[in-house]
Amino acid sequence: MFLKRIEIQGFKSFADKTILQFDHNITGIVGPNGCGKSNVNDAIRWVLGEQSTKSLRSGTSMTDIIFSGSEYRKPVNMAKVTLVFDNTTKVFDSPFEEIEITRQLQRSTNEASYFINKTPCRLKDINDLVMDTGLGRDSLSIITQGNISSFADAKPEERRSLFEEAAGVAKYKKRKKVSLQKLEKTKENLDRLQDILDELEHQLGPLEKQAKKAKQYKTYKEELSSIEISVLVEEIEALNEEIEAIKNTLFENNTIHVSKEASLNQQEIDIQELRKEMHALDRQINDLQGEYTKAMEESYQLEKRKVELDEKRKYRLRQADALERKDELSQMVQEARFEFEDRKNRLQRLQAELELHTKSLNMLKQKSGGIIQQNVEEQQVLQQLKNRQQVLENMIRQPFTHQQGVKAVLSARHSLSGILGVVSELLIAKDDRANAISSALQASIYHIVTKDEASAREAIGYLKRNRSGRATFLPLDIMRPRYPSKEQKVIASQSKGYLGWANESVECKEIFNDLRDRLLGNVLIIDNLVNANECAKRLRYQVKIVTLDGDIVHAGGSMTGGTNRHQSTPVTAQHELNRLKEQIEGQKIKVAHISEENRLIESKMDNETDTCMQLQIEVAKLENIFQTKKEKYESLQAEYNELVPQENTQDLQEDDIVVLMSKMHARIDEITSSISSLRKRRYDKGSMVEQLENQMRMTRREMNALQSEIHDAELQQAKKQAYLESALNRLNADYQMTYEYACEQRKEIDIEKAKDRVVELRQAINRLGNVNLDAPQQYSEIKERFDFMQGQKVDLEQASAQILQAIDEMDETMKIQFTEMFHKINKELDGIFKAMFGGGKARLSMVDPQDVLNTGIEIDVQPPGKMVKNLQSFSGGEKALIAISVLFAILQARTMPLCIFDEVEAALDQANVERFAKYLSHFSDRSQFIVVTHRPGTMEQCEMLYGITMQKDGVSKLLKVQLKDAVHILEKEES
Numbered sequence: 001m002f003l004k005r006i007e008i009q010g011f012k013s014f015a016d017k018t019i020l021q022f023d024h025n026i027t028g029i030v031g032p033n034g035c036g037k038s039n040v041n042d043a044i045r046w047v048l049g050e051q052s053t054k055s056l057r058s059g060t061s062m063t064d065i066i067f068s069g070s071e072y073r074k075p076v077n078m079a080k081v082t083l084v085f086d087n088t089t090k091v092f093d094s095p096f097e098e099i100e101i102t103r104q105l106q107r108s109t110n111e112a113s114y115f116i117n118k119t120p121c122r123l124k125d126i127n128d129l130v131m132d133t134g135l136g137r138d139s140l141s142i143i144t145q146g147n148i149s150s151f152a153d154a155k156p157e158e159r160r161s162l163f164e165e166a167a168g169v170a171k172y173k174k175r176k177k178v179s180l181q182k183l184e185k186t187k188e189n190l191d192r193l194q195d196i197l198d199e200l201e202h203q204l205g206p207l208e209k210q211a212k213k214a215k216q217y218k219t220y221k222e223e224l225s226s227i228e229i230s231v232l233v234e235e236i237e238a239l240n241e242e243i244e245a246i247k248n249t250l251f252e253n254n255t256i257h258v259s260k261e262a263s264l265n266q267q268e269i270d271i272q273e274l275r276k277e278m279h280a281l282d283r284q285i286n287d288l289q290g291e292y293t294k295a296m297e298e299s300y301q302l303e304k305r306k307v308e309l310d311e312k313r314k315y316r317l318r319q320a321d322a323l324e325r326k327d328e329l330s331q332m333v334q335e336a337r338f339e340f341e342d343r344k345n346r347l348q349r350l351q352a353e354l355e356l357h358t359k360s361l362n363m364l365k366q367k368s369g370g371i372i373q374q375n376v377e378e379q380q381v382l383q384q385l386k387n388r389q390q391v392l393e394n395m396i397r398q399p400f401t402h403q404q405g406v407k408a409v410l411s412a413r414h415s416l417s418g419i420l421g422v423v424s425e426l427l428i429a430k431d432d433r434a435n436a437i438s439s440a441l442q443a444s445i446y447h448i449v450t451k452d453e454a455s456a457r458e459a460i461g462y463l464k465r466n467r468s469g470r471a472t473f474l475p476l477d478i479m480r481p482r483y484p485s486k487e488q489k490v491i492a493s494q495s496k497g498y499l500g501w502a503n504e505s506v507e508c509k510e511i512f513n514d515l516r517d518r519l520l521g522n523v524l525i526i527d528n529l530v531n532a533n534e535c536a537k538r539l540r541y542q543v544k545i546v547t548l549d550g551d552i553v554h555a556g557g558s559m560t561g562g563t564n565r566h567q568s569t570p571v572t573a574q575h576e577l578n579r580l581k582e583q584i585e586g587q588k589i590k591v592a593h594i595s596e597e598n599r600l601i602e603s604k605m606d607n608e609t610d611t612c613m614q615l616q617i618e619v620a621k622l623e624n625i626f627q628t629k630k631e632k633y634e635s636l637q638a639e640y641n642e643l644v645p646q647e648n649t650q651d652l653q654e655d656d657i658v659v660l661m662s663k664m665h666a667r668i669d670e671i672t673s674s675i676s677s678l679r680k681r682r683y684d685k686g687s688m689v690e691q692l693e694n695q696m697r698m699t700r701r702e703m704n705a706l707q708s709e710i711h712d713a714e715l716q717q718a719k720k721q722a723y724l725e726s727a728l729n730r731l732n733a734d735y736q737m738t739y740e741y742a743c744e745q746r747k748e749i750d751i752e753k754a755k756d757r758v759v760e761l762r763q764a765i766n767r768l769g770n771v772n773l774d775a776p777q778q779y780s781e782i783k784e785r786f787d788f789m790q791g792q793k794v795d796l797e798q799a800s801a802q803i804l805q806a807i808d809e810m811d812e813t814m815k816i817q818f819t820e821m822f823h824k825i826n827k828e829l830d831g832i833f834k835a836m837f838g839g840g841k842a843r844l845s846m847v848d849p850q851d852v853l854n855t856g857i858e859i860d861v862q863p864p865g866k867m868v869k870n871l872q873s874f875s876g877g878e879k880a881l882i883a884i885s886v887l888f889a890i891l892q893a894r895t896m897p898l899c900i901f902d903e904v905e906a907a908l909d910q911a912n913v914e915r916f917a918k919y920l921s922h923f924s925d926r927s928q929f930i931v932v933t934h935r936p937g938t939m940e941q942c943e944m945l946y947g948i949t950m951q952k953d954g955v956s957k958l959l960k961v962q963l964k965d966a967v968h969i970l971e972k973e974e975s
């Protein structure tokens with residue numbers, strides 16, 4: 001037998017372990033109502049995986065299927081049912097010959113357990129095992145009275161599952177369901193993946209740009225580091241040398257400063273010494289002045305005494321006789337003449353001296369006038385030079401004030417690309433050739449040199465956009481040099497005043513050589529205009545010639561020239577300024593000399609004026625005295641002549657007082673002369689002091705200049721030191737190198753070109769703006785992820801396509817199997833229907849034959865002699881008979897290993913029950929039947945009967961019964 005045994009324990013009314021053994025093809029289960037027959041049926045369905053409590057006719061919880069106890073029995077804690085199958089015919093896809101399926105449930109824990117051949121398993125394993133064996137949930141294995149009665153009333157779609165089970169497509173349906181779930185999942189994954197891909201794609205665009213930028217940045221940086229190290233080493237070397245040179249200059253200047261300071265100190269000491277001497281002289285002069293006053297007083301006293309003496313004499317004379325009078329008078333005449341002569345001599349001496357000093361004073365005055373005039377004139381010259389200096393400095397600071405376009409382009413040179421500078425900045429004229437070069441360049445002085453034509457166009461566009469004026473541009477890459485012919489060179493070099501070609505008189509960076517030779521290569525410099533004309537003639541007026549003054553003989557012979565003193569160009573301005581500064585320094589020294597000279601003369605003049613004043617006072621005083629003495633002498637002489645007309649007064653004797661007076665006057669003269677000499681000495685000392693002071697002033701000026709030079713040099717040194725540190729820092733920060741290590745890495749490259757390239761690279765790096773250095777890495781990571789996701793997407797799409805294909809295949813298989821089974825059943829139905837109904841006809845049809853997979857199943861029946869087509873209109877018995885006909889048609893079409901009928905024939909009359917029973921025995925060689933029944937007709941066909949009873953304790957009990965016992969039980973029950 002296929003189902004060999006059922007072991008029930010604790011399930012519903014089977015509280016005790018009950019074993020139903022099946023040894024026959026048709027086993028009947030009989031018993032009174034409510035004894036637990038259908039519970040056997042439920043138990044089988046439960047083991048086969050039923051999850052619906054409703055189908056199991058139980059409460060809301062699955063634990064309700066556990067024996068719940070009765071008045072006389074306690075409830076049990078566990079339900080356990082085991083089905084034992086014979087699998088020798090391999091109904092189950094398992095190698096085992098016997099399959100034992102167990103399900104158990106604990107009340108306390110609501111814990112369900114499943115076993116196949118005593119091995120724990122999942123419910124799914126049981127479902128899989130029984131699928132398409134005919135034992136499935138919706139199969140024909142277990143048919144109840146309810147199923148039968150509802151079959152006819154069911155909707156066509158509800159009937160379909162029965163046919164599907166019969167057709168064995170459930171496994172495909174399940175697989176399709178799983179595939180559809182997979183497909184759904186795949187689609188969800190695809191959607192999610194697409195979202196991620198969209199997001200990644202969104203990030204990829206900007207990241208790719210950033211990565212390109214970062215790569216560009218790295219390329220620039222690599223090139224920069226490959227040359228900048230050498231440039232930095234070169235710079236550091238040059239800075240070290242410059243700093244060393246500045247230090248030397250500083251040392252020299254400091255030494256000079258110290259020596260000047262020492263000489264200044266010495267000069268101060270000298271001045272102090274001189275001042276001391278001057279004070280000493282002052283004291284001496286003062287003393288002599290005292291002595292002079294004293295001598296003058298004494299002289300005055302002597303004069304007074306002399307006057308008194310003379311009065312006494314006159315008195316004596318009046319009293320004396322003639323002889324005495326003659327002697328006395330003679331002596332007086334002598335004395336008066338001596339005095340007169342003495343004063344006269346002295347007066348003459350003083351007058352001569354006064355005249356001398358007056359003359360000297362006048363000369364000094366004259367000289368001073370001239371010097372003052374000269375000072376004014378030189379000061380004016382100095383001021384003019386200074387004014388010019390200011391003009392030039394302004395011009396150098398803002399060389400393109402009047403070239404609006406040039407100014408605008410230079411201001412914007414950092415935002416424009418390829419602006420290399422203005423010709424006047426790039427070509428530097430040698431010192432004495434500035435005028436000539438300026439004339440040779442003419443207007444191209446203000447032309448702007450660009451890297452190429454595109455840069456020029458960009459700059460012109462900028463000027464236009466901003467309405468900032470006009471400018472002329474010289475694209476460097478198309479500048480072709482122009483040179484004179486060999487013949488012109490020879491002729492020029494043999495010409496008088498030949499100073500070479502203009503391109504030889506400028507200095508520039510190597511990259512501007514072509515530009516230089518383009519503008520100046522065929523311009524000749526000749527010393528002056530006469531020679532230039534001569535040379536032009538010899539060159540047949542084919543070459544432009546400029547002179548040192550800036551005059552021009554153009555090719556063709558036209559000439560330009562004249563003065564443009566106040567129209568310096570940016571080319572000449574610096575040279576003129578340098579010259580001007582020298583001139584100003586020279587002029588300052590000149591003015592200082594004149595002022596010095598003027599001061600000296602003024603000082604001399606003061607001195608002379610003092611001396612003249614002193615002399616004038618002396619002369620005035622002496623003139624009075626001289627007049628008095630003269631009158632006195634003349635009057636005495638006249639008196640004496642009257643008395644002694646022939647007598648010679650020379651015989652007269654001198655008096656002592658007269659001698660004393662003469663001595664006194666001599667002394668006074670001596671003192672005056674000493675004072676004068678001392679004054680001279682004092683003046684000389686004063687002059688020396690002044691000279692020293694002048695020297696000190698000069699020294700101080702020089703020291704100030706030196707100090708400012710030292711200060712400038714120190715600033716310069718600090719600046720260079722800062723550059724040096726910045727270069728060293730850059731080496732350290734940018735390249736993690738010490739200077740010594742960098743020296744080893746230094747390459748033999750053209751440093752000038754490299755410097756320009758460094759600037760270009762730095763500008764290019766600046767133009768890049770913010771750079772995300774991680775961008776390439778991020779880009780490649782995201783790109784990798786993107787590509788991976790793309791791959792995944794393709795895989796998923798392929799998987800999805802495969803699933804769809806599998807579904808299509810399954811659909812196809814299901815269609816074929818379903819259609820085949822449907823036709824097979826349909827074919828069987830008509831015969832069985834006729835047999836069951838004793839005629840008539842029945843036919844199954846698909847509601848929608850186009851949609852085999854979903855179509856409902858319609859039944860068209862026509863019992864013999866009846867025209868009723870609507871199934872609803874048939875009686876309950878007829879409906880059951882139709883359903884049973886279909887059931888048997890299915891059994892005919894497909895062999896079922898086990899069928900459990902639970903009172904399916906209940907509604908049939910006796911004749912139909914017999915037909916039903918006959919069919920059972922007809923199928924019994926193919927299928928095993930377990931039939932719960934109350935009908936004797938059915939019981940008669942059963943080879944074995946189990947009776948189930950239930951006593952007061954509410955527990956179902958099993959007993960094997962004979963047919964007659966069963967009928968007896970039945971009759972008893974019915975009565």
Ligand SMILES: Nc1ncnc2c1ncn2[C@@H]1O[C@H](COP(=O)(O)OP(=O)(O)OP(=O)(O)O)[C@@H](O)[C@H]1O
Binds near residue numbers: 013033034035
């Ligand atoms: N969990 C349970 N515990 C105890 N008894 C239960 C439980 N569930 C159902 N029963 C009992 O099982 C009996 C119903 O059994 P069942 O329906 O199998 O009877 P039956 O023999 O098929 O009756 P009928 O001939 O009228 O169809 C009832 O008496 C019911 O009390």
